[in-house]
Amino acid sequence: MTRCITALVSGFALATGLLLAHEGAEHVSGTVKSIAPGSLTVETAKHETLTIMVTPKTEVMKSKAKGDLKDLKVGDRVVVHAAHGKAGLEAQEVDFGAAPPAAAASH
Numbered sequence: 001m002t003r004c005i006t007a008l009v010s011g012f013a014l015a016t017g018l019l020l021a022h023e024g025a026e027h028v029s030g031t032v033k034s035i036a037p038g039s040l041t042v043e044t045a046k047h048e049t050l051t052i053m054v055t056p057k058t059e060v061m062k063s064k065a066k067g068d069l070k071d072l073k074v075g076d077r078v079v080v081h082a083a084h085g086k087a088g089l090e091a092q093e094v095d096f097g098a099a100p101p102a103a104a105a106s107h
Contacts, residue, residue, distance in 0.1 A: 025083050026089065028080040032077075042078060050089060052082050052091050053089065061094070078096045080095075
């Protein structure tokens with residue numbers, strides 16, 4: 001009985017920690033509509049248009065490898081992990097590009 005209670009308490013603490021880790025974060029997925037110095041505009045599946053600020057701290061991943069924003073093009077599908085900052089929605093990470101053929105074949 002004690003083991004069961006300990007396991008439940010541990011599981012609850014872990015789940016609470018995971019929820020708090022995403023507090024204030026927003027995941028935006030959609031299609032790039034425009035790219036400007038310091039920002040990109042994304043249209044979501046719900047046809048919402050969001051402008052997201054890009055900072056020097058923004059991490060860029062292309063096809064699951066380190067990428068560069070200069071490779072991003074209008075029309076590309078993206079997933080942006082962002083947080084609300086001083087300038088509005090600020091990208092922490094921008095992911096784009098198709099999965100490598102080996103990864104796509106394994107699914």
